[in-house]
Structure formats: C-alpha cells, structure tokens
Amino acid sequence: MSRSTPDDDATRRWPRWIRVLVLLVVIAVSVVLLFTWVFPWVEELTQDPTIGSQLLRRPR
Amino acid sequence: MTRVVRGFGWLLVVSGVVVLLYVVYLLWFTGLETERAQRELAETWSLTVPDGPVAGGQPDDPPDRVEEDEDEEDEEVALGDAFAALWFERDGERIVDDEVLFVVSGATLQLLRSGPGHYPLSDRPGGAGNLAIAGHRTTYGAPFWSLDVLTEGDTIHVVDRRGREWVYAYREQRIVAPTDVWVLGADPLGSGAPTITLTTCHPRGSAAQRLIVWGELLGDPIESTARGTTPQEIAGRVEG
Numbered sequence: 001m002s003r004s005t006p007d008d009d010a011t012r013r014w015p016r017w018i019r020v021l022v023l024l025v026v027i028a029v030s031v032v033l034l035f036t037w038v039f040p041w042v043e044e045l046t047q048d049p050t051i052g053s054q055l056l057r058r059p060r
Numbered sequence: 061m062t063r064v065v066r067g068f069g070w071l072l073v074v075s076g077v078v079v080l081l082y083v084v085y086l087l088w089f090t091g092l093e094t095e096r097a098q099r100e101l102a103e104t105w106s107l108t109v110p111d112g113p114v115a116g117g118q119p120d121d122p123p124d125r126v127e128e129d130e131d132e133e134d135e136e137v138a139l140g141d142a143f144a145a146l147w148f149e150r151d152g153e154r155i156v157d158d159e160v161l162f163v164v165s166g167a168t169l170q171l172l173r174s175g176p177g178h179y180p181l182s183d184r185p186g187g188a189g190n191l192a193i194a195g196h197r198t199t200y201g202a203p204f205w206s207l208d209v210l211t212e213g214d215t216i217h218v219v220d221r222r223g224r225e226w227v228y229a230y231r232e233q234r235i236v237a238p239t240d241v242w243v244l245g246a247d248p249l250g251s252g253a254p255t256i257t258l259t260t261c262h263p264r265g266s267a268a269q270r271l272i273v274w275g276e277l278l279g280d281p282i283e284s285t286a287r288g289t290t291p292q293e294i295a296g297r298v299e300g
Contacts, residue, residue, distance in 0.1 A: 030078075034078065034082075039082060040169075042082075043086075043169060044169060044267075046265065046266060046267050047086075047169070047196060047198070047199055047261065047267060048169060048261070048267045049172065049194045049195055049196055049197060049204070049259055049260040049261045049267070049270070050167050050172075050194045050259060050295070051194070051236075051238060051239075051240065051243055051244055051259050051270055051272075051295050052238070052239065052241040052244070052291075052292065052294075052295025052296055053295070
C-alpha cells in the first residue's frame with residue numbers, strides 16, 4: 001500500500017475559492033440558526049419571567 | 061484523521077466564542093435595547109397621559125378623586141404600548157429601581173424586552189381583581205433585579221393611562237414553580253382585597269422558579285375589567 005505524499009493531498013484539495021465559499025456558507029447558516037432558533041430557545045429556557053408559559057410549551 | 065480532529069477543534073473554539081459573545085450580549089447589550097424602548101415609552105406616555113403623579117406623588121392620594129369616564133375605562137391598549145408606569149417606595153425613597161418603569165401591554169418575551177409587561181387578561185390598575193405584571197430579573201435592563209428587597213411597609217405605585225396613581229401595600233413574596241398559575245387568580249392571597257401580582261425569574265439568571273410579590277390596594281378600587289376568568293386563562297394569554 002502506497003502512502004500519500006503532501007503533493008498528492010495538494011492535488012486532491014478543492015480550489016481555494018470553493019473552500020472559502022463553503023466556509024462562508026457554513027458560517028452564514030450557523031449564524032441564522034443561532035439567532036432564529038438556538039438563542040431564542042436558550043432565552044426562553046433561562047429568561048422567561050412569566051407564569052404558566054411552560055404549560056403552553058409542554059406537548060399534550 | 062488529523063484534519064478531522066483539527067476541524068472539530070476549530071468547531072469547538074468557534075462555538076465557545078459564539079456562546080461567550082451571546083452571554084456578553086445578554087448581560088450588557090440587551091439593557092441598551094430596553095433603555096431605548098423605555099425612553100420611547102416615556103415620550104409617548106408624556107404625550108398621551110394627562111398630567112399625573114408619574115414621578116412619585118403622595119402615596120395616600122385618594123385614587124378615586126379623578127372623575128370616572130367609563131368610555132375611556134374600557135380602552136384597549138395595543139400590545140407593546142405603554143400600559144402603566146410603576147415604581148416602588150420605602151419611606152418616600154424609591155427602591156428596587158431608581159427609574160420609573162413603563163409597563164407595556166402584553167407579556168411575551170418579545171414584548172418584555174421593552175420593560176415589564178402586563179398580563180393582558182388580568183385586571184387594570186386600581187381594579188377590584190388582580191393586576192398582574194411580569195418583568196425580567198436579569199438581562200433587558202433587569203427591572204425586577206431587586207424585587208426581593210421589598211418588605212412590610214413598602215409600597216408599589218402604579219399610574220394608569222388616565223394619570224391616576226394607585227398605591228398597593230406590599231404584602232408577601234413567595235418562590236413558586238413556573239407552572240403555579242394560581243398566583244394569577246383573581247384573589248391569590250385569599251383576602252378579598254384588590255391585588256397586584258409581580259412575577260419574575262428566580263434565582264437570578266435562571267428560570268427554574270419564579271419569585272412572586274403581592275401587594276394589596278390602598279384606597280377604594282374601581283370596577284374590575286379583568287377579561288380572564290381563570291388563572292390558566294390569564295397565564296395562557298400572555299400575547300393578548
């Protein structure tokens with residue numbers, strides 16, 4: 001079995017602009033998910049000062 | 061394999077930074093949002109509410125000295141608009157918060173970003189039933205950060221949209237579960253007196269429990285306009 005050399009790795013890599021694009025897309029999707037779903041959920045869990053709202057969220 | 065481990069490591073580092081930034085945002089920057097909202101509420105309040113003792117009139121002012129106008133009594137306040145002004149006093153000195161707090165209509169998390177919020181189906185200020193208000197203990201200006209300092213002899217002052225000041229005497233505080241909706245009932249203390257109920261998080265920084273503070277109206281109440289008939293209804297309709 002032959003070992004891959006750094007040169008082989010380099011030739012298998014995607015072009016730099018594609019890697020940057022993928023990274024930007026991942027960051028953008030993560031930020032959107034964080035602000036639309038994760039952070040509101042954390043806020044609801046830790047900052048809700050109202051009474052009874054947990055009853056509404058509980059699955060029936 | 062090394063690349064996977066390195067990638068996972070970076071993912072953890074980035075996640076840590078994001079969480080840290082979120083905590084910084086919650087603790088410091090949400091207060092700025094509330095401060096701006098309170099300023100706006102104060103401006104609209106000064107334009108729409110007749111001259112009233114907003115900044116601390118005499119606690120013993122008889123609330124029924126203002127003539128009644130039933131048409132205005134039933135006025136519906138739009139969600140997010142200024143519903144009332146609120147502050148706390150001990151021996152004439154303001155406690156809990158140095159500023160007058162403007163209470164918005166509605167008690168969703170979104171609306172509570174502007175300040176304390178009125179449970180829409182609970183009673184109005186001065187009403188014969190239970191006036192219920194929720195407020196943040198931490199974050200978003202933390203209006204109820206020090207709510208637990210209230211003791212016997214302290215007073216809770218509420219000015220309604222007609223400029224009438226209603227004074228409630230502090231009666232009791234209790235730690236309850238977030239599901240204890242009975243605290244929002246028409247007569248949670250069982251005294252038969254018109255009541256104010258303030259709800260907030262407990263302990264600070266957690267919503268595991270709720271701190272409840274009750275006060276009873278000093279002076280004669282006006283007719284109740286509470287639209288919720290059960291505590292469940294009042295608790296369940298935070299959006300109005």
